[in-house]
Amino acid sequence: MKSNFKFSNLLGTVYKQGNLVFTKDGSRLLSPVGNRVTCFDLVNNKSFTFNYEHRKNIARIALNTQETLMLTVDIDGRAILVNFVTRVVLHHFNFKEKVHDIQFSPDGHHFALACGRFIQVWKTPDFTEDRQFAPFVRHRIYAGHYNDVTSVTWSSDSRFFISTSKDMTSRIYSLYSDESEVAMTLAGHRDYVVKAFFDASQEIIYTLSKDGALFQWEYTEKPGEESDDDIDMENGSEEEANPAKHMSWRITTKNFFHSEAKVKCSTFHPQTNLLVVGFDNGEFRLYELPEFTLIQSLSMGQNAVNTVNINNSGEWLAFGSAKLGQLLVYEWKSESYILKQQGHFDYMNALCYSPDGSRVVTASDDGKIKVWDIVSGFCLATFQEHTGGVTAVQFAKKGQVLFSASLDGTVRAWDLIRFRNFRTFTATKRVAFGCLAVDPSGEVVVAGSQDTFDIYIWSVQTTQLLDTLGGHEGPISYLAFGKENSILASASWDKTVRVWNVFGRSQHTEPFEIFSDVLSLAMRPDSKELAVSTLDGHISIWNIEDAKQVHLIDARKDILVGRHIEDRFTARNSARAKFFNTIDYSFDGLSIIGAGKGNSICLYDIGTEVLIKRFAVSQNMQLNGTQSILNSARMTEGGPLDLIDTAGENSDLEDRLDFSLPGSHRGDPGARSVRPEIRVSSIAFSPSSSAFAAASTEGLMIYSIDNEVVFDPFELDVDITPEATLEVMKEKEYLNALIMSFRLNEKYLIHKVYEAIPVSDIPLVCGSLPVVYLDRMLQFTGELALTSPHIEFNLLWIRHLLSSHGKYIGGHRHQFASSMRLLQRFLSRIAKPITSTSKVNMYSYAFLDKAKIRDSPENGHSENLASHSDGETSINVDDD
Known part of the structure; x- marks a missing residue:
């Protein structure tokens, strides 16, 4: 089994805090998700997460006009410069102060950031004349405000910028020192100035304050200072020489929103004069300026709108709400949502893959179940019928039915075609269910209780409680059915594991004695062995038939346990979380993966009992357990400085109010009085064997095998080049061209040769293909078929590959498991619906085909329709 897994995507979290950024074409949206950045492709309905991490949550994101550089800054002022095209980190830098806003100039030569009460302007990193890369060169620091600067806005010609501040003023600055006389203070607001904007002509400035006042400023003469008739000629000539002497920015119009809620964020589109304002009660409004005409007024919930942005065309609006982790993209002209996503409100408890590996289902303490698409990264459906925390989810074998267990005392079955709850299973009395398992045949579902220590068995068809299995003397921690047979294994805190024959007459079992909880x-997938994770940090492998232990893995030395911020001891001396809460077998049964409350995911080889690879879950220092060494400078006699509540010193009333419960770990993640702890509650391998998923504090993390190797010489020869491959293809030696492209392992070249092979030659090429290239051919076909429009062409390839090499594939199942899963995904998602639709419309096709033959001009006024294969006689149709 391959072990080169790498982080590929982050699901389950769409927005946490910070600002949202549209790309220049408006088709992609950048959103901060904790200490990472996710890019949502709104046109192609896909998303990906950048691989790099900040040490703390991201506060601001900026993208230059050319879309080559992205700058992200965390809450401490540490910045990372990234090549947006290649997703490569270029430079790290520390601004040493909290950054409230960061904006690139429209020409892309500078960027301005608001640090404290100063505005810093820096040159955009580029190559200097001597070809030395100069990452950050500061142009100038601008002062003048008496409180924190809240935002910076550039003019369209990149000469000027406006800064807004908590001192209730806005200031205009020029980028160049020879225009220093342009600097001016715009005062008059009675609350914080949230944002300021230039209009398209740069002759009007709009300033918006927190109390809902919008002022319009214009560059006009001072009133009452026009020249009078009694002014002598000398003064008049002086005024003519300096016409701008009495010109100044003045308030010409005052508008008010008349809302009890405070303004939280705002954006302005100069080309269409569209103003978008978000309030702290979840309401957002659209106005047309300068008339201040209300266009729309909508709400995205009861929580504050933390950020808003608009794309360059002025059609799509992006909103983010940090309280619920909600992200919306709204098209205001059609009044429809382009994107509407929300992560889990609380901790994830469990996850499971669909049988074809295309979807992941997560369950959370908030009582919700979410279905995530692996390819797009979006949430497909949310089920919220449970009234308590959901503890386990499991698919039926065919993948269209999902089962879930909850602390509310119910087990529910969900139809993933109609997306509804169609079965509800309950016990004779209300008990909290902590684990779940489904029989491979789909006939029975079992759940374990943490209260009565019993296992309950229901019939899926009738929802009747068939039996109750007793024997454990402690809470049931896990249940698992064998995939090859219907034996049920149950694990408990009473230091035993029992194996049950659910469909047998006798339910008496001898327990496997384990030395710890x-x-x-x-x-294991073949149902011959089972792995057990215990409280003492061991993973023991048992043979089910002989009830003997065959392997023992000591994981205590491999688990990375970081320090909590209140710890008075080092991480090395910590005994916390030295065990795995969740484990899973790989597809071939040769490896096992485990994770728990530590900051590590460990992959082991079972045969040698050796650690193959260890993955760090997160580097976010705002979570407990991610640091091995704490900063002693922040430790005091009364405890760490980070735990001191400084909310009472905030300047805003809404920031001083505290609605959290002291010491509460549950509820709103953004309003708890303790730091969240890094942990992985559930882990599972994908059925396609190329990825695994981990439900962590940061979200649903997907790790996949790194297949981005462009050049992988396989039996490479000197004469094999891309040019030679194309020459061979032109000579119609298709098999040789296909093998040469596989040896070069250039994906575009394989694709070109693949689609150039005529349909008539596919059986011959498939029959003559050497088996050494068979797995790579199936893998390529399965990946391409999911996105290719040539469905029949791909089906022909799959059909002839399987018919020609089916016997060999059957004898080497473990070798082709991954590629066969990809083909199964293609057939179930794309091919089956199309073929069923074709069968339903079979008679319509026949009717249209006859009508086409009848109306063809070659046949004159009469048509002889050919006899059908079922023995019908020919029909002669004349016009008269």
Whole structure:
């Protein structure tokens, strides 16, 4: 099994805090998700997460006009410069102060950032004359405000910028020192100035304050200072020489929103004069300026709109709400949502893959179940019928039915075609269910209780409680059915594991005696062995038939346990979380992966009992357990400085109010009085064997095998080049061209040869293909078929590959498991619906085909329709 897994995507979290940024074409949206950045492709309905991490949550994002550089800054002022095209980190820099706003100039030569009460302007990193890369060169620091600067806005010609501040003023600055006389203070507001904007002509400035006042400023003469008739000629000539002497920015119009809510964020589109304002009660409004005409007024919930942005065309609006982790993209002209996503409100408890590996289902303490699409990264559906925390989810074998267990005392079955709850299973009395398992045949579903220590069995068809299995003397921690047979394994805190024959007459079992509390259990895909994770940090492998232990893995030395901020001891001396809460077998049963409350995911080889690879879950220092060494400078006699509540010193009333419960770990993640802890509550391998998913504090993390190798010489020869491959293809030696492209391993070249092979030659090429290239051919076909429009062409390839090499594939199943899963995904998602639609419309096709033959001009006024294969006689149709 390959072990080169790398972080590929982050699901389950769409927005946490900070600002949203549209790309220049408006088709992609950048959103900060904790200490990472996710890019949503709104046109192609896909998303990806950048691989790099900040040490703390991201506060601001900026993208230059050319879309080559992206600058992200965390809450401490540490910045990372990234090549946006290649996603490569170029430079790290520390601004040493909290950054409230950061904006690139429209020409892309400078960027301005608001640090404290100063505005810093820096040159955009580029190559200097001597070809030395100069990452950050500061142009100038601008002062003048008496309180924190809240925003910076550039003019369209990149000569001027406006800064807004908490001192209730706005200031105009020029980028160049020879225009210093332009600097001016715009005062008059009675609350914080949230944002200021230039209009398209740069002759009008709009300033917006927190109390809902919008002032319009114009560059006009001072009133009452026009020249009078009694002024002598000398003064008059002086005024003519300096016409701008009495010109100044003045308020010409005052507008008010008349809302009880405070303004939280705002944006302005100069080309269409569209103003968008978000309030702290979840309402957002659209106005047309300068008439201040209200266009729309909508709400995205009861929580504050933290950020808003508009794309260059002025059609799409992006809103982010940090309280619920909600992200919206709204098209205001059609009044429809382009994107509407929200992560889990609370901790994720469990996850499971669909049988074809295309979807992941997550369950959370907030009582919701979410279905995520792996390819797009978006949430497809949310089920919220449970009234308590959902503890386990499991798919039926065919993948269209999902089962879930909850602390509310119910087990529910969900139809993933109609997206509804169609079965509800309950016990004779209300008990909290902590684990769940589904029989491979889909006939029965079982759930374990943490209260009565019993296992409950229901019939899926009738929803009747069939039996109750007793024997455990502690809470049931995990249940698992064998995939090849219907044996049920149960693990408990009473230090035993029991194996049950659910469909047998006798339910008496002899327990496997374990030396510690059993936390998790996993059964090998062939149902011959099971793995048990215990509280003492061991993973023991048991043979089910002989009830003997065959392997023992000591994981205590491999688990990375970081320090909590209140710890008075080092991480090395910590005994916290030295065990795995969740484990899972790989597709071939040769490896096992485990994770728990530590900051590590460990992959082991079972045969040698050796650690293959260890993955760090997160580097976010705002989570407990991610640091091995704490900063002693922040430790005091009364405790760490980070735990001191400084909310009472905030300048805003809404920031001083505290609605959290002291010491509460549950509820709103943004309003708890303790720091969240890094942990992985559930982990699972993908059925396609090329990825695994981990439900962590940061979200649903997907790790996949790195297949981005462009040049992988396989039996490479000197004469094999892309040019030679194309020459061979032109000579119609298709098999040789295909093998040469596989040896070069250039994806575009394989694709070109693949689609150039005529349909008539596909059976011959498939039959003559050497088996050494068979797995790579199936893998390529399965990946391409999911996105290719040539469905029939791909089906022909799959059909002839399987018919020609089916016997060999059957004898080497473990070798082709991954590629066969990809083909299964293609057939179930794309091919089956199309073929079923074709069968339904079979008679319509026949009717249209006959009508086409009848109306063809070659046949004159009469048509002889050919006899059908079922023995019908020919029909002669004349016009008269």
